[in-house]
Amino acid sequence: MNKFPYTFDNKRYHTYNYFLKTKYHCKVAKVSLNAGFTCPNRDGTCGTGGCIFCSDSGSGDFAGHVQDSLQKQFQDISSIMRQKWPDCQFIAYFQANTNTYGTVDELKERFEPFVNMKDVVGIAIATRPDCLSDEICDYLEQLSHRCDLYIELGLQTVHDKTAQLIHRGHDYQTFLDGLQRLRQRHLDVCVHIINGLPYETYDMMLETAKQVGQLDIQGLKIHNLYMLKNTALHRLYQQRPFEMLTREQYISLVVDQLQYIPAHVVIERLTGDAPIDALVAPLWSIKKVTILNDIDKLMKEKDTHQGYLL
Numbered sequence: 088m089n090k091f092p093y094t095f096d097n098k099r100y101h102t103y104n105y106f107l108k109t110k111y112h113c114k115v116a117k118v119s120l121n122a123g124f125t126c127p128n129r130d131g132t133c134g135t136g137g138c139i140f141c142s143d144s145g146s147g148d149f150a151g152h153v154q155d156s157l158q159k160q161f162q163d164i165s166s167i168m169r170q171k172w173p174d175c176q177f178i179a180y181f182q183a184n185t186n187t188y189g190t191v192d193e194l195k196e197r198f199e200p201f202v203n204m205k206d207v208v209g210i211a212i213a214t215r216p217d218c219l220s221d222e223i224c225d226y227l228e229q230l231s232h233r234c235d236l237y238i239e240l241g242l243q244t245v246h247d248k249t250a251q252l253i254h255r256g257h258d259y260q261t262f263l264d265g266l267q268r269l270r271q272r273h274l275d276v277c278v279h280i281i282n283g284l285p286y287e288t289y290d291m292m293l294e295t296a297k298q299v300g301q302l303d304i305q306g307l308k309i310h311n312l313y314m315l316k317n318t319a320l321h322r323l324y325q326q327r328p329f330e331m332l333t334r335e336q337y338i339s340l341v342v343d344q345l346q347y348i349p350a351h352v353v354i355e356r357l358t359g360d361a362p363i364d365a366l367v368a369p370l371w372s373i374k375k376v377t378i379l380n381d382i383d384k385l386m387k388e389k390d391t392h393q394g395y396l397l
């Protein structure tokens with residue numbers, strides 16, 4: 088095939104590095120923050136206990152410490168990154184928990200200090216589709232006129248049966264409604280999906296990618312399911328063991344899925360990032376770089392690329 092266009096390093100998918108370098112012409116890194124929000128799937132609004140895979144940190148295991156101010160979190164993490172990349176610019180990434188679960192005033196208090204902050208090129212906000220009221224979306228739209236704004240929207244699976252099992256607290260239709268409200272306002276959306284959820288078949292996971300590939304989205308993160316100590320997922324596994332994806336299955340699945348994702352969609356991630364101390368399984372997920380290399384290798388062997396089957 089001719090060289091895939093959206094990469095600087097011969098990959099066959101639209102790399103995040105390509106997107107950032109083309110847009111900002113410099114190294115850009117995300118600084119993961121914990122803004123002290125909670126989650127409606129934890130506080131009883133739509134559920135308690137959270138999604139079964141979620142850790143106590145609200146899936147923000149690499150974010151700053153919630154007891155520190157956002158400014159301190161940002162300074163501490165960005166200065167460590169600066170040691171590696173002295174000229175790096177940053178995206179303030181509101182990662183832990185549900186970052187639109189609050190009043191507009193509470194959101195403003197957290198996000199506004201990062202608009203026009205030195206060395207910050209944009210803001211990324213992770214959230215759930217059931218926390219996107221018109222009022223919140225109107226504020227996000229207004230914010231997007233003053234900074235580069237990226238919304239990270241959790242889906243995980245298009246299959247409602249699995250969503251119920253993992254205690255997601257919303258269905259696929261709710262996700263589609265939330266996405267529509269964001270896109271009506273021209274907000275950039277990166278969707279998160281997880282491969283290897285309990286009892287999902289290969290075909291079900293492929294179907295998630297096929298359906299996501301037909302949506303009006305700008306980015307995609309594909310994670311492998313990882314099981315952490317002291318989570319409901321770990322307890323479920325101990326009571327009713329389910330098959331976890333092998334490394335080979337995961338790599339093959341990701342390659343198949345990418346073929347259904349349009350080439351313009353930026354692939355922000357192709358593996359999960361588990362905190363090693365708490366990881367129970369799969370242990371193969373620790374070696375991220377080799378997984379990414381083997382995805383590249385298989386795409387080359389099959390002479391395929393992102394969007395190949397569209």
Ligand code: SF4
Pocket residue numbers: 126127128129136137138141142145146183184185215241
């Ligand atoms: S929606 Fe996110 S923060 Fe809330 S329980 Fe699920 S994974 Fe955790």
